[in-house]
Structure formats: C-alpha cells, structure tokens
Amino acid sequence: MSLLATLADLPLIAPFVEFGFMRRALAGCLALSLGATPIGVFLMLRRMSLAGDAISHAILPGAAIGYLLAGLSLSAMTLGGLIAGVTVALLAGGIARNSVIKEETSLATFYLISLAAGVLIISMRGSSVDLLHVLFGSVLALDDPALFLLASFASLSILSIATGLRLLVLECCDPSYLNHVSRLGPLAHYGFMVLLVLNLIGGFHALGTLMALGIMILPAATARLWVNDIVLLLVVASFTAFAGSIAGLLLSYYANLPAGPAIVLTLGALYLISMLIAPLGPVVARLRPRWHFEH
Amino acid sequence: MGRRLLGDFMTARHHHENAASILLRFDNLTLGYDRHPAVHHLSGEVGAGTLLAVVGPNGAGKSTLLKGIVGELRPLEGSIELIGMSRRKIAYLTQQSTLDASFPISILDFVAMGLWGEFGAFRRFSQGARQRIEAAIAAVGLAGLENRPIGQLSGGQLQRVRFARVMLQDAPLVLLDEPYSAIDTNTMHDLARLVRRWHAEGRTVISVLHDMDHVRAEYPQALLLAREAIAWGTPSEALSAENLLKARHVAESGKTPTDTVCHAAPPLPTEHLLP
Numbered sequence: 001m002s003l004l005a006t007l008a009d010l011p012l013i014a015p016f017v018e019f020g021f022m023r024r025a026l027a028g029c030l031a032l033s034l035g036a037t038p039i040g041v042f043l044m045l046r047r048m049s050l051a052g053d054a055i056s057h058a059i060l061p062g063a064a065i066g067y068l069l070a071g072l073s074l075s076a077m078t079l080g081g082l083i084a085g086v087t088v089a090l091l092a093g094g095i096a097r098n099s100v101i102k103e104e105t106s107l108a109t110f111y112l113i114s115l116a117a118g119v120l121i122i123s124m125r126g127s128s129v130d131l132l133h134v135l136f137g138s139v140l141a142l143d144d145p146a147l148f149l150l151a152s153f154a155s156l157s158i159l160s161i162a163t164g165l166r167l168l169v170l171e172c173c174d175p176s177y178l179n180h181v182s183r184l185g186p187l188a189h190y191g192f193m194v195l196l197v198l199n200l201i202g203g204f205h206a207l208g209t210l211m212a213l214g215i216m217i218l219p220a221a222t223a224r225l226w227v228n229d230i231v232l233l234l235v236v237a238s239f240t241a242f243a244g245s246i247a248g249l250l251l252s253y254y255a256n257l258p259a260g261p262a263i264v265l266t267l268g269a270l271y272l273i274s275m276l277i278a279p280l281g282p283v284v285a286r287l288r289p290r291w292h293f294e295h
Numbered sequence: 296m297g298r299r300l301l302g303d304f305m306t307a308r309h310h311h312e313n314a315a316s317i318l319l320r321f322d323n324l325t326l327g328y329d330r331h332p333a334v335h336h337l338s339g340e341v342g343a344g345t346l347l348a349v350v351g352p353n354g355a356g357k358s359t360l361l362k363g364i365v366g367e368l369r370p371l372e373g374s375i376e377l378i379g380m381s382r383r384k385i386a387y388l389t390q391q392s393t394l395d396a397s398f399p400i401s402i403l404d405f406v407a408m409g410l411w412g413e414f415g416a417f418r419r420f421s422q423g424a425r426q427r428i429e430a431a432i433a434a435v436g437l438a439g440l441e442n443r444p445i446g447q448l449s450g451g452q453l454q455r456v457r458f459a460r461v462m463l464q465d466a467p468l469v470l471l472d473e474p475y476s477a478i479d480t481n482t483m484h485d486l487a488r489l490v491r492r493w494h495a496e497g498r499t500v501i502s503v504l505h506d507m508d509h510v511r512a513e514y515p516q517a518l519l520l521a522r523e524a525i526a527w528g529t530p531s532e533a534l535s536a537e538n539l540l541k542a543r544h545v546a547e548s549g550k551t552p553t554d555t556v557c558h559a560a561p562p563l564p565t566e567h568l569l570p
Binding site for chain 2: 045163164166167169170172173174175176177178180181182184224227228229230233
C-alpha cells in the first residue's frame, strides 16, 4: 500500500493516478502508438508522407459534414471522414498520373480545398471552440466510444500488419517483382490505403486534422535514424511514439499547454535530437570514418 | 506398363517436356507501345534448356521482347506461346529495377522473397527454406553478409543479391535483361558462372546482352534483333560482320526492312532448336 502511495506521489505518475482524463489520454496515445505509428513507418518508406498529410486534410470536410448533420457525434464524423478519406486516397494517385499537374501540386490542391471546405462547413454551424476541437483534437476529452474506436483501429492495424508484413514489405521495396510473382499487389496497396485512412481518423479524433499525422511520421522518421531493419523500425517507432506521448502529456499537464501540440512537439524534439546523435543521422554518419562501411 | 499412381502422369509429362520440346513459341509477334512497334513480326521457337543471348542495337526491342514473354506487354499482333509452364513461374531480372535500395531490409529477408512462389505472402518459412536461402546467398559470394541491409551494398553486390533471389525462384525459364551493365568484371565473371550452372541444370535462359565477346564465348545461341530478327543461330553465324552491319543499318534508318510493305517475315530456319 505504501509503495503504491509513494508511486502515486511521483510527479511522472501522479497526474495519471489522480485524473481519469489523463489516463484516458494515455490509453488513446497507446492505441495510436501501436496502430497508427507502424502505418506511419510504411507511409514514410513508401515516400508518401505528404500524401498522408493531404489525405489527413481530406478527412476534414467529410467529418465536417457529419458534424453539420449530427453535431460533435463520433459516429457521424467518423463515417463522413471515412468516406472523404477513402475517396481522396483513391483519387490522389490517379490524378497525378493522368494530368499535366504533378503529384506534389495535386496533393497541395487537395490539401487546400479540403482545409478551406472543412473550416467553412464547421463555421456554418459551430463555435470556434468546436473548430479548435476539430483542428487540434481533444486528446484530454476522449470518452469511452472514442477510446473504443481508437482501440479497434489499432487492433485491426496490428493484425493486418502482422499477417501481411511480407506482402507490405515487398509491395514497398520491389513492387514490380511482387506484381510478377503474385496477384496480391493491389490488395497490399488498397489495404494499406484503407488502414491509413482509418488511422488518420483515429488520429483526427485525438490530435485533430492538423496534428494527426504527427504521431505517425515523426516517430517513424526518428526510428529510421536509429535502426536499419523493418521489424526493428516498427518496434522502435511505436516505442518512441508512446514515450513521446507520455512526455507530451506531462508537459501539457505541468506547463498548462494544449495537449495535442505538446505531444507532437515532444515527438519533434525526439526527432531533432536523433538527427544529432543517432547512428544513421546526418551528423554521426559524417563523423564516422569511411572505413567502417568496408568489410 | 503398370498402373500409374496419381501424380505420376504429371512427373512423366514434365520429364518428357524437358527432354526434347519447345518451351516458347513466337508467331508473327509484334510488340510495341502506343501502336509503335518495337518488335516486328518475330517468329521462332525456343527449345527447353536453351541458353539464348538476345543481341542488338539500342532500341532494337530486346527488353520489349522480354516484357512480352513475361506478360507485362500484350502483343499488338501475333502471339507468344509459353508451353507447359505458367508466366508466374518465369524468373525475370529487369534492367531497371523498381527495387528501392534504401528500404531497410536485410539481404536474408530480401533474397527470401525468391521463395514467394512456394511460400506466398502468409506461410512460414521452413527450416529447409532457410538453408536454401543461405545457400543461394553463399552461391553469389555474399556468405557472411546475410544480415547486412541492402542499402549498404555496392551496385555489384546488389546485382549478386538479385541473382540469389532468381536462384531461389527455381524457374524453368529465366529472363535476364542486361544483367552485367555497370558492374565490375569480377562480379560479371561470378554471375556468368551461375548462368552456366542454370543451363547445366536444364533451365532455359534468355539474356539480353551487349558484350559480343561474352556472347560468343558463353552462349550456344544468339538472336540478333533490330526490331525484327536479323539472324538467329549460333553466335558465329548470327553475329557475323554482315549481320551486325545490317542490324545497325536497320536501327539507324529507324525503319524495319518491311516497313514500306508491312508483311510477315518468312519463318526462320529451325536449326536453332538445339536440345
């Protein structure tokens, strides 16, 4: 009993023991770290980080229409976001290939139109508090259905990645070989896109449109600076995401800062530090003598 | 002849086909992009177990022909017939790989993808498979580097890794598109030895090559291609000075000899059907 009491007094643990909303935020971040972050690793390896950003924004008008119809309803906003996100995920690649507009411009147009439409639709009915909620999330106000949603998406992602790892890896590292030896290439691609949209919606509920990608890309990029193997990368990225989330939540609690940006900023700090000290970062790689790579 | 057990029929047929048969037949084949033919009216047959070099000037349709065989490109006219095997069983080493060499994957895991035909996306690799993967890596001279990420390899080493993957595919038909371009002579020497071994194992190998001396030394058969077949036979015949000049002329003029009146070329003599 006294041990528990002592633990509960530790400043790193006390907020989580004392406040239910902090525990809920912690659980939500754990779900995102386990589900969304591995998807972020593949997003990075497929060089689709910016596409992920565009899709993340595309969710907004869909969620906003849900909001317009049903207010801050989890299911309506999820469904709207899902429809909009999947539509854009399918369109984004095709348009870049069939037009004089190059891919990055095409993504930027999606991004801008979606953001403007989303903000406008929400302003038609809601207050600026609701707008902030949608743009920056509400990790400190996750209710039971929201947590259940995050946990379901995380479970689905983990199961899919665990069973389809070989497929996902090959589709990413040598797609033409995969298409030659197997018919599953399209399944890998579209399956991944659906997982991406689901996790972006999960991230949207917790961290908002503008920050959802943060817990996917930043830990992935951080992990890439430390390890050179896909499985390790998934593990290290998830671990980084969760560690960064805890630190961010504590930062927001003690410094009285908004939680979403505090989490993303902490993850960003981990990334920047890794750039300086990680073995595969630009600094260490330059300092290391060349003979190290010979054998 | 006694009663055959279930499955014997297949093995017997397989054996029969390996003994003396045709694996690949081109019939008045025209391949191209956007209706611009890159391979024109090609007819001929490739026997099982053949080691064939495809030679020709740039833009002669050599890579296009391989794409046609593997099914990436549909014939504009005529047909490619693959006899007794499915297209997915072909091992195809492309020239411009879509391989992302910066992907964080070890040599071991990468080469293991050669067993896709056997284990697919979801089955667990057996202990025996693991030994075969290691043996393939050793056969291309990279033993001891199994756990190295492919991103740290030189161009030659990367080509060795791709050859190891081809080896594991255990394919009756192997297509190599300029396998030795931009790699060191040492690597080329080692990889050419593997190709010789595949030939000795009875596999059919078709390589697109530029090095005429290498073709003359290593290949019993050569197809000289300049959009259409200029010659097909032993390298000494097919790659004669006269034929090479003709091929270059066709390539430089940008026209095939049959361009003005487009008709099928007469079928080539079938002497090139070596056992």
